[in-house]
Amino acid sequence: MIELTRIVWGITGSGDRIEEILDNMIQLKEEEDFQITVIVSKAGEQVLRWYNLWDKLEASFDKVTTETNANVPFIAGPLQIGKYDLLLVAPLTANSTAKIAYGIADTLITNAVAQTLKGTTPVILYPVDQSSTPIVTVGPDGIDFTITPRAIDLENVERLRNMERLKILSSPSEIGTSVGNLIKLKRESD
Numbered sequence: 001m002i003e004l005t006r007i008v009w010g011i012t013g014s015g016d017r018i019e020e021i022l023d024n025m026i027q028l029k030e031e032e033d034f035q036i037t038v039i040v041s042k043a044g045e046q047v048l049r050w051y052n053l054w055d056k057l058e059a060s061f062d063k064v065t066t067e068t069n070a071n072v073p074f075i076a077g078p079l080q081i082g083k084y085d086l087l088l089v090a091p092l093t094a095n096s097t098a099k100i101a102y103g104i105a106d107t108l109i110t111n112a113v114a115q116t117l118k119g120t121t122p123v124i125l126y127p128v129d130q131s132s133t134p135i136v137t138v139g140p141d142g143i144d145f146t147i148t149p150r151a152i153d154l155e156n157v158e159r160l161r162n163m164e165r166l167k168i169l170s171s172p173s174e175i176g177t178s179v180g181n182l183i184k185l186k187r188e189s190d
Helices: 018-031 042-050 054-060 076-080 094-101 108-116 151-161 172-189
Strands: 005-011 034-040 063-066 086-092 123-127 135-138 144-147 166-168
Touching: 005 018, 005 108, 018 034, 018 054, 018 086, 018 172, 034 042, 034 108, 042 054, 042 063, 076 108, 086 094, 086 108, 086 172, 094 108, 094 123, 094 151, 108 123, 123 151, 123 172, 151 166
Parallel strands: 005 034, 005 086, 034 063, 086 123, 123 166
Antiparallel strands: 135 144
16 A cells, blocks of 8 residues: 655745645645645745735645744754655745755755755755746736846756756646656655
């Protein structure tokens, strides 16, 4: 019998496509036998509240915790030693992307990624800044606005793509398939 799959989902402080990501994660939880622990950065909680999504997040997942510091709640150790089957961070801000790309682990999420990569647990990231063309996104007030990622943000995403053991998603729509594929590979290797 295959055990329940345990996933840690990290949320950083980006509003770009946050509702789509939340809906994808809810669908993943409903369709699969996954136990999803949600860890949220301080800025992530602010953004979820601005977008009026905090209550929906808490109602949809059994365990939702917000960062106190880089090691609280304590999740990095259990991720590193394989107590979880996967770490997914979506959305990943440009700030957190830069920190991970350069080995800085001073927040809950960047520390979780750094420590997880020292073990064997797979890591999937969805950095929001991936296109040099302007992107139309929706603000907390429901009004569309345009953002254009900086060259340095795009370079940092490329740096992540070249790092070992990281799976970088190009779109939130890839979450379900990517998670499923990595879990399947992990189960086959166990």
